[in-house]
Structure formats: C-alpha cells, structure tokens
Amino acid sequence: MAGQFTVEKVGASGGEAWLVLGERSAVLADSGFPFYGEFLAKEINERLNGRPLTDVLITHSHYDHAGGFAKIKTVFPDAIVTAAAHAQQIFRRTNALHAMRTLNRTAAAMQGAAYAASDEDVGGYEVDRISQDGDQIITEDFHIEVWETPGHTNDSLSFWFPREKLMVLSESTGIFLRNTDTGMYVEPAFIVSWKAALKALRRIGKVSPQTLIVPHAGVLAGDDVSEFLRREAEEILFAKGLLFRLTAEGKTEDDILDAFKTRYYDSRPGILTDCQPVQAFMINYKAMIPYILKEGP
16 A cells, blocks of 8 residues: 655746655655756755655756756765666767756746856766666655656656556646636647657556646646646647648748747746746747657648
8 A cells, every 4th residue: 555645846946846755755756957956955855854865756858857966966875866768868968968058047047146057057967777668666655667758858757656646747748837817727848749748648547647746837636637638638739730730831930939939938827937938948849840740740
C-alpha cells in the first residue's frame, strides 16, 4: 500500500520544480532556472524536515526545467539525477549551454533586482542515471516508472507513481491555468512531434491517474485530471491544424509565428506571460514549424 505523500511547489515563477514528500524521503521533479539553483536548494532543505532527498527527476533538458540541478547536487550530493540519454548529450553541447546562459540572464532580469544571473550558473550537468521507457526507480517511499513521452522534446520523460496514482508530466502534454474567465486555460507545448504528444496524452489517460503534476502549471486532481487530458488533446489537434492551414494559404513563417504568438502568448493569462520570456516562446515555436511540417498532418 502507498503511504501518505504531499506535493509542494518550489522554485522561481516560470522555473517551477515540485517536491514530492513521502513519509521518510523525498524526490524532486525538475530543478528550475540556473540562476535560482542555490535558492532552490535552500527552499528544499527547509521543507525536507530531516528527510533525505533521494532523487532529482528531470523531465527534459530545457534551461527552465534542468538548469538548477548542478547546484542542487552540490547541496545534496547523494541525490540521484535521472534524465534521458539525449538530455545528457544536450547538456554537453557548447551551443546548448550558450543558449541556456542567454535565456538564464533574461529570466533572472524578469524576476527583479533580488536575483542576478551569471554565466557560471550554467554547466556541470552530469546525469547519474540515464533512463528510458520502462525503467524503475525504487526509493524508501516510492516505486516510480519512467515513461518516454516525446513531443515537446525528444528527451522528454514522465514519471508514474503507480501506488500513489501520481503522474509527473513532461511538457509534451501541455500546460494549463485554472479559474480563468473562460474556465480552464490550456495550451499545447509540442515542438518535435504533435503525434507523439497526442499519443502520450492517450497513454496517460489509460492508467487513470488521480493526481497530475503539470510543468509550470501546478497540481491537478479529481475531475480536473480528465478535463485537462481531454482539452489538451483538442488543443493539440487545433494547433496542428492551424499550422497546416496557414501553410496551405501561403503564409510566411513570420505570419505563422505571429498567429501562434497571438493565440498562445498574447492571450495568455498574465501569470503565465509574466514568467516566460517572449524570446523563449518564439524560439520554441520557430523550432516547431519545420518539425511539424515534416511530420505531416
């Protein structure tokens, strides 16, 4: 039988991480921005209440999800960092680290004068456990299954806690915001494959999770779980259709980017727009266009 667990949000806005606390130990899902790594380690330490942090689960290699784990390791050297093999390759690429440093400076500036970014924030990313679909992570409190859920990136992983019926999602399955004027706000986040993102949503639905940890967004439970999965599937199909319709109409790449920015950035609830630099948004969507056009409708 599963013991009691709680989920606590830690990290800076836009670079959220999630501390899953069991009765005797804890695991961290994602590690936030590079500039916030030391602050994040302090947050975690304050909430552990004597428990060991056994694992850091990295959903993918983007700077706002994986950026802080090197600093976390300096404070919690026994914590085992898990990520996909492709993520480890990304962490060793000079151009990827350069992009992370640029985005890290922008993200720190958006947080205000209390935070400063340094190029030294980025680097030292060595994964302890390279995982793939079906791998098992056993801790004192948790039995965790690794799921490959590509779509946002090729290195996207989700983590399924079957006894707790808890799923830590990768960003392939999108984001949400509750309690907007029009109900639940949902947004797709596929970059490399809309088909893989939709497949991941359907696979997740089959195990009927009771609790979801959704990147950037928060924790969903109860009826919100099924609504999120349904609405995200609809939005993935809409976004894919929008791209192919605009392409068939002869629209330029700039026209297409502007259409996606209008729908998924300019119209975002402020809490989401405030925490993601528009540069990062545009980088993702600019990368998405050739991937999806090659993949086909």
